[in-house]
Amino acid sequence: MKKNLFILITSFLFCLSMSGCSINKKSEVNNKKSLLVSFTVLEDIVRNIVGEEFEVSSITKPGMEVHGYQTTPSDLKRGAKAILFIDNGFGFELWAEKFVSNLEVERVTIANNLDPIFINEDAYKGKPNPHAWISPKRGKVYIDILLKELSSLQPDKSQIFQSNANKYKNKLNKIDEDFSLFINSLEKSEKFLVSCEGAFSYLTNDYGMNEAYLWPINAESQITPKRMARVINLVKENNVPAVFCESTVNSESQLTVARESGAVFGGNLFVDSLSDKDGPASSYLDLLTHNLNLIKKAFRPSTKN
Numbered sequence: 001m002k003k004n005l006f007i008l009i010t011s012f013l014f015c016l017s018m019s020g021c022s023i024n025k026k027s028e029v030n031n032k033k034s035l036l037v038s039f040t041v042l043e044d045i046v047r048n049i050v051g052e053e054f055e056v057s058s059i060t061k062p063g064m065e066v067h068g069y070q071t072t073p074s075d076l077k078r079g080a081k082a083i084l085f086i087d088n089g090f091g092f093e094l095w096a097e098k099f100v101s102n103l104e105v106e107r108v109t110i111a112n113n114l115d116p117i118f119i120n121e122d123a124y125k126g127k128p129n130p131h132a133w134i135s136p137k138r139g140k141v142y143i144d145i146l147l148k149e150l151s152s153l154q155p156d157k158s159q160i161f162q163s164n165a166n167k168y169k170n171k172l173n174k175i176d177e178d179f180s181l182f183i184n185s186l187e188k189s190e191k192f193l194v195s196c197e198g199a200f201s202y203l204t205n206d207y208g209m210n211e212a213y214l215w216p217i218n219a220e221s222q223i224t225p226k227r228m229a230r231v232i233n234l235v236k237e238n239n240v241p242a243v244f245c246e247s248t249v250n251s252e253s254q255l256t257v258a259r260e261s262g263a264v265f266g267g268n269l270f271v272d273s274l275s276d277k278d279g280p281a282s283s284y285l286d287l288l289t290h291n292l293n294l295i296k297k298a299f300r301p302s303t304k305n
């Protein structure tokens, strides 16, 4: 009996000193409830609010084109394990309806609580522009919406979520101020943001700029000679100093616009997807800062970040 007790105690102590005992800890981690999000920008915002309280993962990966993504069987498996699916809406994730129709999962769609800006060209005329997060001012609305939804999902953690959201929003406020300061410093004729995708309507609207683009939505990144000529003329007529493209599409057409109009090609802005960890836009706040710095540099080459 004594011997058995000795073995029991020794093996307990042995177990404590070895990594084998971390099995319990590990399963605790794996027992976290899982939130599935449609794209990486939203994933980062959600994670900043919930901290370590949930597992948060995104269907689409950094750098991916999101609009026309095709879901896979492994996405469905992840969907089946998740307690909540969060998407942007306004037609951003063309695949989302079909995806959730195969699952029994709660869903939060940010767009249900957002005021849209409508696309006013081409086949998309009259449809809401989905890219609201691209304006720091609307990013704060995303935080408010998510805080409310996530707090009602897990009321006992609502204070933690509130405190995380406040800290996060303060950082976003700073970026909002930086955007305002810079854009207010531009001449009226310079307040033109020319991009590949028409993804900057919320930014240009919220900060008093004009917008021009080669195609309204990345799902249809076709450029017609007529539209190309129109953008080239617009850049020339307004002396727009620089034009931009986005990280998830080919920038060839915009390089042609730059060549033909004499404007500088300012580089690739990030919109639909974060960069990977080593890239310049690996978080939502970095994405906004990267975009602002790129615009600053192209419009005011002597400006330091």
Ligand SMILES: [Zn+2]
Residues within 6 Å of the ligand: 067, 131, 197, 199, 217, 218, 271, 272
């Ligand atoms: Zn897009």
